[in-house]
Amino acid sequence: MGKSTVIKQAMACLLAGGHLLLEDLPGVGKTSLAKWLGSSFGMSFQRIQFTSDLLPADIIGVSIFEQSEQAFRFHPGPLFHQLILADELNRASPRTQSALLEAMEEGQVSVDGVNHTLPSPFFVIATQNPHEQLGTFELPESQLDRFAMRLSIGFPDADSELEMLKQSNQAARSDSPLVVEQLPQLQAQSQQVHASDALLGYLLRLIHASRTLEHARPLSPRCSKTLLACARAWAFIHHRKHVEPEDLQAVFVAVSAHRLGRGEQGVQFASQLLGGVAPYHDLE
Numbered sequence: 001m002g003k004s005t006v007i008k009q010a011m012a013c014l015l016a017g018g019h020l021l022l023e024d025l026p027g028v029g030k031t032s033l034a035k036w037l038g039s040s041f042g043m044s045f046q047r048i049q050f051t052s053d054l055l056p057a058d059i060i061g062v063s064i065f066e067q068s069e070q071a072f073r074f075h076p077g078p079l080f081h082q083l084i085l086a087d088e089l090n091r092a093s094p095r096t097q098s099a100l101l102e103a104m105e106e107g108q109v110s111v112d113g114v115n116h117t118l119p120s121p122f123f124v125i126a127t128q129n130p131h132e133q134l135g136t137f138e139l140p141e142s143q144l145d146r147f148a149m150r151l152s153i154g155f156p157d158a159d160s161e162l163e164m165l166k167q168s169n170q171a172a173r174s175d176s177p178l179v180v181e182q183l184p185q186l187q188a189q190s191q192q193v194h195a196s197d198a199l200l201g202y203l204l205r206l207i208h209a210s211r212t213l214e215h216a217r218p219l220s221p222r223c224s225k226t227l228l229a230c231a232r233a234w235a236f237i238h239h240r241k242h243v244e245p246e247d248l249q250a251v252f253v254a255v256s257a258h259r260l261g262r263g264e265q266g267v268q269f270a271s272q273l274l275g276g277v278a279p280y281h282d283l284e
Contacts, residue, residue: 002160003029006153008237009254010037010125014183015190015236016229018148019104019124021089021258026129028153031085034125038083042180043121046081050092056099060109061116074111079103082119082180086126090137097143100124104146121183138262141217148226149251150258190236195228195243202245202279203227206252209277216260216269227255245279 010033013020022030031047038045048059061077078084079100089097103109104124108117126147128139144150156164178186203224211218228243230251235243252274257266 001164002156003153005250006151007033007036008234009149009151009251012230012233012237012251013149013254014041014123015187015233016148016226017121017187018226018230019126019146021144021147021150022125022127022153023129023150024127024152024154028155030127030153031087033153034083034085037123037125039177041083041178041183043082043123043183044119044180045083045085046078047085047087048078049087050089050096052091052093054092054096056096059096060099060103060111063112072112074114074116076116079109080116080118082121082123084122084124086124088129089126090128090139092137094137094140097137097139100126101143101146121180121187141259144258145220145222147258148230149254151254190233191229193232193235193243194241195232198280199243199245199248200228202277203231203248205277206248206256206273209273210256210260210269213260213269213273216266219256219259223256223259227252230255249274 010020014037022033024030034047035045037043057077059077059079061075061080063072063074065071066073086100089100099109103118103122107120107122108115110116155161207219207224207227210216227248231243231248234251235241235247238247240247253267253270256273257270260266260269
């Protein structure tokens with residue numbers, strides 16, 4: 001309740017084919033948002049609780065020798081679902097965190113030299129607790145770059161929280177769920193939204209400005225492509241046939257902040273870039 005922008009950004013991330021990182025305090029609705037997205041698009045859902053003693057094999061799966069067949073047979077782990085909620089990802093060791101890298105980038109995992117394809121579509125929503133909390137491991141830049149967006153849900157406003165208290169405690173669900181076979185079609189349609197040369201020029205000026213921003217990590221070409229995909233998805237959600245500068249601005253902080261710097265510093269860098277680069281300055 002009261003979080004329509006966050007919901008739309010999460011949907012844009014899904015339609016853009018990316019993965020989503022939610023960073024916030026416990027109890028603000030991160031799991032509810034993930035379950036709602038899964039039910040909305042009819043995806044098979046699996047929640048994985050990351051802990052300090054979790055091993056890569058616990059999420060990927062293992063090969064077990066079958067006496068009847070006299071051969072090893074792969075037993076898939078919980079990662080083999082369409083929507084994965086990696087809860088409290090930064091409480092797991094770096095070794096376990098890295099087990100998600102190939103899955104998120106390639107849509108497959110490798111066990112004993114054999115590649116195993118993950119279900120399609122494959123969407124990871126990871127949550128992480130604030131770094132100052134005990135028992136957390138910071139996600140490395142290579143892991144952060146696999147997430148198309150990082151969002152913070154935040155607390156609801158007073159009216160929304162009051163309405164929440166008045167309602168019965170029920171699981172998040174979609175009133176008009178789709179079937180999972182419709183999702184690839186929607187993803188393809190969202191990426192057909194037209195982006196003009198002027199809009200692409202604005203995007204590139206933002207990217208290039210990050211490479212001269214003091215103390216910030218420069219944005220890569222991968223970020224450029226992700227930013228365009230998310231802006232197209234945002235325009236698609238709002239029933240527009242072409243991408244406006246406002247669409248790019250609506251997703252820019254969520255796409256770029258975790259790539260520019262840690263925590264609030266990254267948000268400040270992203271906001272600084274938005275304030276310093278004019279949409280169509282070069283065309284005037």
